Amino acid sequence: MEQPDSKYSSAIALEGTLPTLARSRNAQMHLKENWGAKKLKPILAMMRAGKLEGALGDEIHDFLDDLIRNEARTAWTGYLSGSEEYPIEIREFGRVYFVSAEGDDSGYFLDIEAARSFISFNWCGDVREEVQEDEDSDENEDIDSR
Numbered sequence: 001m002e003q004p005d006s007k008y009s010s011a012i013a014l015e016g017t018l019p020t021l022a023r024s025r026n027a028q029m030h031l032k033e034n035w036g037a038k039k040l041k042p043i044l045a046m047m048r049a050g051k052l053e054g055a056l057g058d059e060i061h062d063f064l065d066d067l068i069r070n071e072a073r074t075a076w077t078g079y080l081s082g083s084e085e086y087p088i089e090i091r092e093f094g095r096v097y098f099v100s101a102e103g104d105d106s107g108y109f110l111d112i113e114a115a116r117s118f119i120s121f122n123w124c125g126d127v128r129e130e131v132q133e134d135e136d137s138d139e140n141e142d143i144d145s146r
Helices: 014-022 025-035 037-049 054-071 112-122
Strands: 073-080 086-093 096-101 104-109 127-130
Touching: 014 025, 014 037, 014 054, 014 096, 014 104, 025 037, 025 054, 037 054, 054 086, 054 096, 073 112, 086 112, 096 112, 104 112
Parallel strands: none
Antiparallel strands: 073 086, 073 127, 086 096, 096 104
16 A cells, blocks of 8 residues: 655554554454464564564555455545546545545544545545445454453
């Protein structure tokens, strides 16, 4: 996923989302399915610390990047006006957001307002918002504590 220049954006790297994802029941469920219950606790410990280390850390990084992109729901949609209208979406998984526009995914954000600011900064044209109902996420309960 493309990471915008932090000097001009509130976007963060995947590592900055790890503590948030570690609290996501949905993320925990996928991690447990992929690595098993035995490895879940050390994986979550790495995520809570905000650091993925070693070969396992590299695997988790790639897994989470794909998981976020593939399992995200659309949290906001707008359209960039011009000769044609182009959709711009803010997508969310586990309270982690990213912007999807013009065929590319950009950035990670910990709140929807930061993602909307990113859109305003990068697409200065007329953006028309499509109103959607906001759904609550599953979040913030460890499945390994049951």
